[in-house]
Amino acid sequence: xxxxxxxxxxxxxxxxxxxxxxxxxxxxxxxxxxxxxxxxxxxxxxxxxxxxxxxxxxxxxxxxxxxxxxxxxxxxxxxxxxxxxxxxxxxxxxxxxxxxxxxxxxxxxxxxxxxxxxxxxxxxxxxxxxxxxxxxxxxxxxxxxxxxxxxxxxxxxxxxxxxxxxxxxxxxxxxxxxxxxxxxxxxxxxxxx
Amino acid sequence: xxxxxxxxxxxxxxxxxxxxxxxxxxxxxxxxxxxxxxxxxxxxxxxxxxxxxxxxxxxxxxxxxxxxxxxxxxxxxxxxxxxxxxxxxxxxxxxxxxxxxxxxxxxxxxxxxxxxxxxxxxxxxxxxxxxxxxxxxxxxxxxxxxxxxxxxxxxxxxxxxxxxxxxxxxxxxxxxxxxxxxxxxxxxxxxxxxxxxxxxxxxxxxxxxxxxxxxxxxxxxxxxxxxxxxxxxxxxxxxxxxxxxxxxxxxxxxxxxxxxxxxxxxxxxxxxxxxxxxxxxxxxxxxxxxxxxxxxxxxxxxxxxxxxxxxxxxxxxxxxxxxxxxxxxxxxxxxxxxxxxxxxxxxxxxxxxxxxxxxxxxxxxxxxxxxxxxxxxxxxxxxxxxxxxxxxxxxxxxxxxxxxxxxxxxxxxxxxxxxxxxxxxxxxxxxxxxxxxxxxxxxxxxxxxxxxxxxxxxxxxx
Numbered sequence: 001x002x003x004x005x006x007x008x009x010x011x012x013x014x015x016x017x018x019x020x021x022x023x024x025x026x027x028x029x030x031x032x033x034x035x036x037x038x039x040x041x042x043x044x045x046x047x048x049x050x051x052x053x054x055x056x057x058x059x060x061x062x063x064x065x066x067x068x069x070x071x072x073x074x075x076x077x078x079x080x081x082x083x084x085x086x087x088x089x090x091x092x093x094x095x096x097x098x099x100x101x102x103x104x105x106x107x108x109x110x111x112x113x114x115x116x117x118x119x120x121x122x123x124x125x126x127x128x129x130x131x132x133x134x135x136x137x138x139x140x141x142x143x144x145x146x147x148x149x150x151x152x153x154x155x156x157x158x159x160x161x162x163x164x165x166x167x168x169x170x171x172x173x174x175x176x177x178x179x180x181x182x183x184x185x186x187x188x189x190x191x192x193x
Numbered sequence: 194x195x196x197x198x199x200x201x202x203x204x205x206x207x208x209x210x211x212x213x214x215x216x217x218x219x220x221x222x223x224x225x226x227x228x229x230x231x232x233x234x235x236x237x238x239x240x241x242x243x244x245x246x247x248x249x250x251x252x253x254x255x256x257x258x259x260x261x262x263x264x265x266x267x268x269x270x271x272x273x274x275x276x277x278x279x280x281x282x283x284x285x286x287x288x289x290x291x292x293x294x295x296x297x298x299x300x301x302x303x304x305x306x307x308x309x310x311x312x313x314x315x316x317x318x319x320x321x322x323x324x325x326x327x328x329x330x331x332x333x334x335x336x337x338x339x340x341x342x343x344x345x346x347x348x349x350x351x352x353x354x355x356x357x358x359x360x361x362x363x364x365x366x367x368x369x370x371x372x373x374x375x376x377x378x379x380x381x382x383x384x385x386x387x388x389x390x391x392x393x394x395x396x397x398x399x400x401x402x403x404x405x406x407x408x409x410x411x412x413x414x415x416x417x418x419x420x421x422x423x424x425x426x427x428x429x430x431x432x433x434x435x436x437x438x439x440x441x442x443x444x445x446x447x448x449x450x451x452x453x454x455x456x457x458x459x460x461x462x463x464x465x466x467x468x469x470x471x472x473x474x475x476x477x478x479x480x481x482x483x484x485x486x487x488x489x490x491x492x493x494x495x496x497x498x499x500x501x502x503x504x505x506x507x508x509x510x511x512x513x514x515x516x517x518x519x520x521x522x523x524x525x526x527x528x529x530x531x532x533x534x535x536x537x538x539x540x541x542x543x544x545x546x547x548x549x550x551x552x553x554x555x556x557x558x559x560x561x562x563x564x565x566x567x568x569x570x571x572x573x574x575x576x577x578x579x580x581x582x583x584x585x586x587x588x589x590x591x592x593x594x595x596x597x598x599x600x601x602x603x604x605x606x607x608x609x610x611x612x613x614x615x616x617x618x619x620x621x622x623x624x625x626x627x628x629x630x631x632x633x634x635x636x637x638x639x640x641x642x643x644x645x646x647x648x649x650x651x652x653x654x655x
Contacts, residue, residue, distance in 0.1 A: 042211060042380065043635040044408040057410045063417045081336060081345035088347055095349075107354040107432055114421050115361040122368045125414045129407045131375060131399035138402025142383035145376070145403055147211035 010160040011178040013141060014151040014167035019045050021171035022149040026051045028166045029151070034159055038152040040144040059128070063121035070116025074109040140178070148173075197640040199650045204298055204637060206481040208644035211635050218377070218631040219384055221477045226624055229476055237616030244610005247603045248323065256326050258603045264596035265586040269604040270324040272578040273611065275433055276461070277317035278359065279454070279574065282426055283462020284310025285366060288373075289422035292415065297641055298490050300633045301482045304377075305473060305623070306466045307370040312618040313465070314363045316611040321359070323607075351435035358432040362425060369418045375401045376411070377627040430458045437581065444524030444585040447512070453505035460498035460544070461574035463491050467567040471560060473623055482629055485558050492557035495570065499548030502577075506545060524585055532597065533584040540580050543573020 016022040019041065026048070029036055036052040039045075049056065079098045082088060082105075087095045095101050126132060144150045151172075153163055160177075167175045209217075251258050261268045284306040291299035322328045333339070334356045336346055346353050379401030382394035401407070431451035438450040467488065474483040513525045528537045547569045551557040556566075583598050622628075639645050 039405040040403045041405070041408065042215075042403060043376075043632045044412050045405075046636075048405055049409050052405060054406050054409055057406075057413045059410055059413050060417050063421075067421075077336060078348050082348050085343050086345055088345075088349070090347075090349065101349065104349040107351075107428065107435075108348060108357045110424070110428060111354070111357040111361045114365065114425050115357075118361075118365045118368060118418055118421050121414060121417060122372060125372070125410055126399070129410060131401060131407075133396050133399060135400025137379070137382065137395065137398070138400055138404060138407075139379070139383070140402075145380040145383045145401070146215045 007156050007183050008180050009154050009156060009183050010180050012151075012153040012155060012160060012163055012167075013174070013176040013178055014153070014163075014172040015141065015143075015174040015176065016149040016151075016171065017147065017173050019149055022151065023048065023051060025151060025167055025170035025172060028170055029153075029163060032162060032166060034153065034155065034163050034166070036151060037154050040139045040141070040150040040152060042145055042147060042149070045149075059121060059124060062124050063117045066120030066124075067113045067117030069120075070113040071109055073116065074112035075105070077112075078105050078108065141176075197646070199646050199653075201641070202484075202486045203643035203646050204301065204482075204484065204486065204641040205634065206484055206643045209481065209638060209642055211638065214631050214634055214638065215380055215384065217479070217482070218627050218629050219381055221624060221628070222381060222390075222626075223385060227476050230620060230624065234617060234620045237613045237620060240609045240613030241617050242610075242613075244607050244613055247606030247610060248319070250603055251323060251607065252328065256324070258601060260598060260600040260604050262596055262598065264589065264594045265583060265598040267324075267582050267586065268598055269579075269600050269608060270320045272575065272582055273608050274317045274320035274324070275454075275578045276575050277313045277320070277611065277615075278433060279430060279458035279461045279578075280465045280571070281310040281313035281317070281362075281366070281462065282430060282455070282458035283466050284308070284313075285362075285369075285422050285426040286459055286462065287466070288369065289419040289426065292419040293423060296490075297637050298487050300630055300637060301479075301484075301487055302466060302470055302491075303633075304370075304373065304626075304630045305470060305619075305628050306462075307366065307373070308619065308622045308626070309465060309469060310366050310462075311363070311370060312615050312622075314359070314366065315618070316615050318359070318363065319607070319611060319614075321355075351432060351439050354432045355436055358429045362429045365418070365422060365425060369415075369422060372411070372414060372418070373630055373633075374626065375399055376403060376632040377630065379403065380631060381627060427455055430455045442585060442589060443518070443520040444513075444528070445581070446521075447509060449505055449508055449512070453502065453509075456498045456501040456505070457544075457574060457577060460495060460502055460548070461571055463494050463498070464567040464570035464574070467491055467495075467563055468571070469619060471564045471567075473628055477623065477628060479629065482634065485560075488560065488563055489554075489558050492551045492563060495548050495567075496551045496557075499544060499551075499570070503545035506541070520590065524588070527588045528580055528584050531584060531588065533580070533587065536576050536580050536584065540573055540576040543569050544577060547573065 014025060016025070022039070022041075023045070026036060026039065030051065030053065039048060039052055041048075048054075075098075082095050082101065083098050098105075139145060139150075140152055141148065141150055151167070153160075155163055164175050205214075256270075259269065261270070284303075287299050287306045288303040291303075322331050325331055325334075334346065334353070339345070375398060378394050378398035382391065382398045385391055385394060431454065434450035434454035437445040438447060440446060470483055471488075474480055510525055513521045516522075528534070547566055550562070550566060556562045587596050587598055589595075
């Protein structure tokens with residue numbers, strides 16, 4: 001359980017020049033009970049999510065929901081406009097019922113499904129990651145978009161010392177101590193998992 | 194990490210590091226533009242301006258300024274629309290279909306191919322918005338209540354399906370392209386020194402940081418967007434072909450049109466990608482990323498789709514003969530032997546014969562031959578749409594409506610203008626945007642880099 005006094009938290013950057021030692025260091029850190037706050041890399045690294053404990057994203061489920069919303073909207077729109085509000089009579093063949101006309105409605109139903117799924121998901125992605133014009137760069141070190149791989153840690157005194165050792169032992173190029181901040185007791189979580 | 198057999202030819206030549214990939218991709222942005230770039234952009238911008246003049250004239254006096262007439266009411270406008278939209282298809286195919294098939298060679302070309310898609314769709318949009326005659330009333334294409342009562346657009350009409358298909362396609366392509374660009378803009382933001390560049394790429398990068406969570410979402414979004422774009426790209430040209438196929442005009446009313454149009458679109462799109470990429474790789478010295486192997490792969494796609502197109506032409510002829518329908522038979526006889534037979538034979542030789550040359554390895558791995566043939570293919574594909582539209586409309590059911598056609602000065606001007614617009618946009622893109630998806634390339638460096646493959650092979654032998 002959290003102690004009742006304010007805790008010091010150290011911000012530590014472990015910088016690597018390759019993804020292989022980075023992954024190894026992540027494994028070791030986790031094995032010694034240290035929580036990895038985040039990892040910043042120039043490209044996606046396969047398999048890192050499981051190692052650092054990032055849950056699988058649910059954004060594809062969102063896309064599915066947006067997609068069926070699009071299907072429903074398109075059907076509703078075409079039913080209202082073509083069947084209910086103004087049954088267009090082309091060559092003596094009026095639109096009496098939605099199901100009679102379904103073949104003609106398939107293309108637009110499909111397009112609207114894709115439109116809503118794609119744009120809804122893109123918007124969710126931008127907002128969830130807070131990728132918006134004018135947002136501040138989220139990487140703590142500008143080299144991480146180029147060729148450096150960085151493990152970002154926020155740890156208490158004891159864990160910080162251990163983490164620095166693990167990072168150094170696993171081929172970190174640099175271990176940078178980027179400052180300390182104080183966390184009020186109310187906000188200290190048990191981070192031994 | 195993913196390992197790959199060393200028999201597979203490397204996709205990144207030379208001895209590259211992650212750093213070097215960034216350096217190579219950022220070079221055109223940080224450095225000065227080549228002389229050739231200024232010459233080309235001046236040329237393109239001038240023809241773009243010329244096109245704007247012709248567009249303004251058309252809007253001023255109406256589409257009577259075009260060569261289209263009473264019988265031939267679709268001519269260069271729709272030919273150009275279908276041609277441009279078709280060109281766009283390669284971009285989506287490369288970035289979506291090849292992603293689903295895990296073809297790593299797409300990573301060198303997907304960015305520019307997608308840019309090409311967007312610019313081509315913009316060019317196509319000019320023709321569709323204009324061919325309605327009164328472009329200021331084009332909002333009537335969308336399902337808005339009519340001001341004189343609740344009359345809606347006709348959802349039974351393929352022309353309306355086209356409005357939805359093309360707008361979905363254009364917007365989804367832009368979003369897909371931009372999501373991929375964000376990490377690369379982030380890299381550029383962190384590398385450039387000039388304050389205005391820092392600011393510009395800072396805004397464009399949307400604050401990208403490359404956190405593990407963001408990469409995981411990025412990959413999921415890319416995968417799902419690819420899954421959505423794959424049927425989308427097939428649907429768009431199918432729907433474009435419905436514009437013709439659901440009519441009762443002989444020569445148009447055929448069920449073969451959707452697959453035939455889609456493969457034609459991919460065929461011309463890949464040819465355009467090749468034309469552009471061969472120039473880009475030369476100007477920006479990207480020979481290590483866009484290798485001969487990449488060119489060969491694209492040429493193979495051209496053989497496949499070109500042959501599908503050839504089979505479709507022959508099938509059409511056979512079905513016309515076999516159907517026993519006189520009008521249908523006459524439509525094809527007229528295309529091949531009528532007053533515009535020259536266009537039919539240009540189409541046949543450019544689209545059916547020329548891609549078959551790529552069966553020779555020497556030709557499909559030769560840069561000059563590929564460049565020339567890629568242009569030949571696009572000329573052929575332009576004529577395909579011309580042949581489908583113009584000679585057919587010149588000779589429909591009623592001989593009293595038979596007509597001839599020649600384009601006006603304005604028709605040609607607008608077409609040249611769209612070529613200029615496409616060129617201008619592409620040149621600007623290649624100068625200020627990352628032309629190769631560098632973040633993606635970094636993921637395959639270890640498995641497909643030339644030096645890395647050699648190293649791992651050496652390691653395996655000891």
